[in-house]
Amino acid sequence: MRVRVTVPASSANFGSGFDVLGVALALHNVAELAEADGLTVEIDGEGAETLPRDGRNVVVRGARLVYEAAARPFRGLTVRQLNRIPPARGLGSSASAWLAGILGANALLGAPLGRDAMMDLAVGQEGHPDNLGASLYGGVTVTCWDAETRAVVSLPVPEAVEFAVLVPDFEASTAAARAALPASYPRPDAVYNVGRVALLVAAWTQARWDLVGQAMGDRLHQPYRGRAMFPWLDDVLAAARGAGALGAALSGAGPSVLGVTPTGRGAAVGRAMTEALARAGHPGRGHVLGADTRGARVEWLPT
Numbered sequence: 001m002r003v004r005v006t007v008p009a010s011s012a013n014f015g016s017g018f019d020v021l022g023v024a025l026a027l028h029n030v031a032e033l034a035e036a037d038g039l040t041v042e043i044d045g046e047g048a049e050t051l052p053r054d055g056r057n058v059v060v061r062g063a064r065l066v067y068e069a070a071a072r073p074f075r076g077l078t079v080r081q082l083n084r085i086p087p088a089r090g091l092g093s094s095a096s097a098w099l100a101g102i103l104g105a106n107a108l109l110g111a112p113l114g115r116d117a118m119m120d121l122a123v124g125q126e127g128h129p130d131n132l133g134a135s136l137y138g139g140v141t142v143t144c145w146d147a148e149t150r151a152v153v154s155l156p157v158p159e160a161v162e163f164a165v166l167v168p169d170f171e172a173s174t175a176a177a178r179a180a181l182p183a184s185y186p187r188p189d190a191v192y193n194v195g196r197v198a199l200l201v202a203a204w205t206q207a208r209w210d211l212v213g214q215a216m217g218d219r220l221h222q223p224y225r226g227r228a229m230f231p232w233l234d235d236v237l238a239a240a241r242g243a244g245a246l247g248a249a250l251s252g253a254g255p256s257v258l259g260v261t262p263t264g265r266g267a268a269v270g271r272a273m274t275e276a277l278a279r280a281g282h283p284g285r286g287h288v289l290g291a292d293t294r295g296a297r298v299e300w301l302p303t
Contacts, residue, residue: 090250163260180228
């Protein structure tokens, strides 16, 4: 038996929704898994030159988690990956790999785990529930996943909006991006973000696009990461807004940047962001993507 798992990219935070909001994007990693004696991993596409092809491979590690959780012996796998999500760019590539392994192995074993249990396994390894919630459930998601509350709520994504994504031609370390953040925040900054994220959810659900830009304002992560790692960020965000974006923000821990645009404006916003990044001395690529509203999915393939 062989399964194919398709997992969308994800952009986390949406500016004010630090570690809570995310969106699944129509850019996918695909992994095919089959049980085998021994381990074989093939990788094409993004990261093919650098990702491990042994037991350290994240898809394989995710699969082994399911075998362990289901108390089933792990003999081996044949894994074929086609990666379209660039790694270490703030687009959830590692989250997609964990989910591919977990969902694929769960299907091969007859689905012993429910979706919440699989989410739990992935959060325990990845540590970023906002990326995982978006990629697993699809759409724009609010993810609260901790010891007290475990919930993912998908918000509708209307046809009136699309997403311009700037992907710089260099990687960034999530650990370094976390280290750039302070250990505590002034109360006014915390209140600022609470207000903005509440406004963003309200504006999104009521199609108040005139409020989205203000609601994506942030004082918890972007100013610190911009100063420490991405000094060009403010210019790129300003370029996105100047080209017609409803709002723009660092994607996850960066370096990618997400612009929310009216449908038909994505290409212009992508060009403006790419040009602003080039003026700062860095090449990059612009993409126009829709939202993936289905989330990760599994299909059986003929043997």
